[in-house]
Every structure is written in C-alpha cells, then in structure tokens.
Amino acid sequence: MTTTQPSARHSTQRRSSAARTTKTPVIAFLGTGRMGGPMAANLARSGFELRVWNRTTGRATALAEHGAFVADKPAQAVQGAGIVITMLADGPATERAATGPDGFLDRSPGLIWVQMGTIGAKWSARLAVIAARSGVTYVDAPVSGSEGPAQAGQLIILASGPDRVQDVLAPVFGALGRATVWLGPAGDGTKAKLVLNSWLVDLVEATAEVLSFAGRLGLDPAAMVELLQATPLGSPYAVQKAGSMLAGDFTPAFALKHAVKDAELAVQAAYNLGTRLPLTEALLPRWRHTALQHADDDLSVVYNAA
Numbered sequence: 001m002t003t004t005q006p007s008a009r010h011s012t013q014r015r016s017s018a019a020r021t022t023k024t025p026v027i028a029f030l031g032t033g034r035m036g037g038p039m040a041a042n043l044a045r046s047g048f049e050l051r052v053w054n055r056t057t058g059r060a061t062a063l064a065e066h067g068a069f070v071a072d073k074p075a076q077a078v079q080g081a082g083i084v085i086t087m088l089a090d091g092p093a094t095e096r097a098a099t100g101p102d103g104f105l106d107r108s109p110g111l112i113w114v115q116m117g118t119i120g121a122k123w124s125a126r127l128a129v130i131a132a133r134s135g136v137t138y139v140d141a142p143v144s145g146s147e148g149p150a151q152a153g154q155l156i157i158l159a160s161g162p163d164r165v166q167d168v169l170a171p172v173f174g175a176l177g178r179a180t181v182w183l184g185p186a187g188d189g190t191k192a193k194l195v196l197n198s199w200l201v202d203l204v205e206a207t208a209e210v211l212s213f214a215g216r217l218g219l220d221p222a223a224m225v226e227l228l229q230a231t232p233l234g235s236p237y238a239v240q241k242a243g244s245m246l247a248g249d250f251t252p253a254f255a256l257k258h259a260v261k262d263a264e265l266a267v268q269a270a271y272n273l274g275t276r277l278p279l280t281e282a283l284l285p286r287w288r289h290t291a292l293q294h295a296d297d298d299l300s301v302v303y304n305a306a
C-alpha cells in the first residue's frame with residue numbers, strides 16, 4: 001500500500017496553461033451529481049481540460065462556467081480524452097455509460113478509466129473485464145469523504161489498479177483529494193470502501209439508537225453528545241451526524257438511498273465469502289423502510305426511526 005500525501009496536491013494545482021497544452025490528458029467526467037459536480041469543478045480549477053456528461057444535463061451545465069465542455073452523451077464526452085472518470089450512482093448506471101447506447105467504451109482504446117462511484121466488488125470486477133476487452137485500462141478508485149470534502153478537494157482516494165498509471169493519475173487525484181492510498185490490484189479500492197461504509201452505517205445506526213435511548217432515559221441527548229465528544233468514544237463523524245439528528249436537519253450530504261445501497265453491497269460481499277455482517281444486516285430492514293419516504297434525505301434521518 002502506498003500513500004500520496006497532500007504536498008502532491010499543492011504542487012500540481014492550478015497548473016499553468018503551458019503545462020495544459022503539452023502533456024496533461026484531457027479528462028472526461030461522467031456523473032456530475034452531489035459528489036461528481038464539485039469533483040469535476042476542482043479538476044477544472046486545477047487547469048485540466050474537462051469534458052463532462054450527466055444524465056440530467058441541467059446538473060452539468062454549471063461546469064461550463066469553469067470552462068468544461070458539456071456533452072450530450074458519454075461517447076461524445078470521451079472524444080479526445082485520455083482519462084475518463086465515472087462517478088455514477090451504482091454498477092448498472094456505470095455499465096450503461098460504458099457499454100449502453102452512446103456508451104464510451106469502444107470509442108477510445110488506450111483510455112484510462114477511473115471508476116470512482118461506490119458500486120461493490122462484483123460490479124467492479126465485471127467492469128474490469130469489459131474494460132480489458134476494449135483495450136481500456138481500468139482503475140478502481142472510490143472515495144472516502146462526503147459532499148464537503150468533495151467541494152474542498154479533501155477526499156481520500158482509495159485507488160487500485162496497475163502501477164504504470166500511478167504517475168499520470170497523481171495530479172488528477174491530487175486535485176480531488178488530500179491523500180491517495182494505492183491498495184493493490186483493481187478492485188481492492190472498492191473492497192476497502194465496502195469496509196469503510198460498513199463501519200459508517202453501523203456508526204450512524206449506533207448514534208441514532210443511543211440518542212433515542214438517552215432521551216427515553218430522561219437525559220438530554222445533546223448533553224450526551226457533549227459527553228461522548230469529550231471522550232475517545234465520540235468520533236467526529238458520529239458527533240457531526242448526532243448534531244444533524246438533534247437539529248432535525250437532514251439536508252443530504254450522503255443520501256440515505258446510497259447508504260442503503262452500500263450496506264447491501266457490504267452484506268452481499270460478506271455473504272459471497274461465506275461470512276456475515278450481523279450489525280449491518282440488522283439495520284437494513286429499518287433503513288430500507290425509512291428510505292421509502294426519505295431516500296434523498298441525509299442518512300442521519302434514520303434517527304427518526306430509532
């Protein structure tokens with residue numbers, strides 16, 4: 001495992017137009033949602049020539065103000081690009097952008113495809129196979145960090161793939177995050193993401209449950225959060241989500257629908273290995289039920305059902 005630290009980011013940001021016109025690859029960015037929009041904007045701000053596509057074009061047009069070309073189709077977005085980044089909701093949407101009508105995959109042999117959504121181990125392996133068939137280098141690089149870190153260029157990139165592309169991708173990842181961790185062959189990034197998000201959903205569920213429990217005990221839940229924060233028990237993420245829960249502010253940073261997807265992906269991956277994630281399994285029925293009404297709210301909305 002190798003880690004690139006922030007200094008790489010600062011040294012590569014806001015590259016000069018001279019550098020851009022020589023060797024910097026053009027980047028096609030597919031999926032400009034809550035995460036992808038700010039990530040693409042950071043690439044443009046860092047001087048990369050950018051071509052973007054989003055299913056709902058209106059969510060991509062703001063990037064034209066950063067100089068990006070807004071394409072109608074994935075295939076059009078990758079024209080002339082050396083790197084394509086996908087930041088789409090899930091495996092099926094990502095595969096469709098690659099191989100569906102107007103997909104990008106067969107248009108650009110020699111392309112480097114950096115898959116950054118959270119799509120699960122089976123989907124990542126499947127995309128690696130279809131990429132190889134088309135002569136495209138596949139890099140599996142989901143991210144840790146939510147909307148705020150995406151806007152601030154402070155994500156952690158869980159990168160995996162062939163060593164030979166690490167140098168060319170270093171400035172790209174440097175513009176998106178504060179650190180890049182190279183974990184091994186393509187697919188290991190997604191495996192690491194499953195582990196992190198299994199932890200994340202368990203932590204959010206535990207936070208929701210203990211706040212509710214505190215209230216039922218007649219304690220002030222806010223005082224309990226302060227107490228947790230004063231001890232090693234209170235993780236910054238849990239404390240932040242506790243604040244949202246108590247304020248009833250479920251403005252999405254990480255939509256519940258994606259958290260349910262990620263919990264399901266982790267449970268399924270464990271099952272495929274002949275093991276179990278009992279904590280994650282236990283929260284899923286209630287989270288799925290809450291998502292029927294609150295799919296697009298922040299996952300902290302599960303407090304309402306705790």
Ligand SMILES: NC(=O)c1ccc[n+]([C@@H]2O[C@H](COP(=O)([O-])OP(=O)(O)OC[C@H]3O[C@@H](n4cnc5c(N)ncnc54)[C@H](OP(=O)(O)O)[C@@H]3O)[C@@H](O)[C@H]2O)c1
Nearest residue numbers: 031032033034035055056088089093117118146253254258
């Ligand atoms: N938000 C977070 O905190 C966070 C953190 C780390 C990783 N992630 C992961 O990053 C990915 C994107 O998350 P996000 O928060 O940016 O979600 P989002 O705002 O819901 O964006 C999802 C993107 O996928 C596109 N999409 C969805 N279904 C599609 C389909 N069937 N065909 C084509 N495009 C489709 C959306 O297009 P439209 O605009 O047309 O709907 C949008 O571009 C997900 O895998 C998520 O789990 C999220």
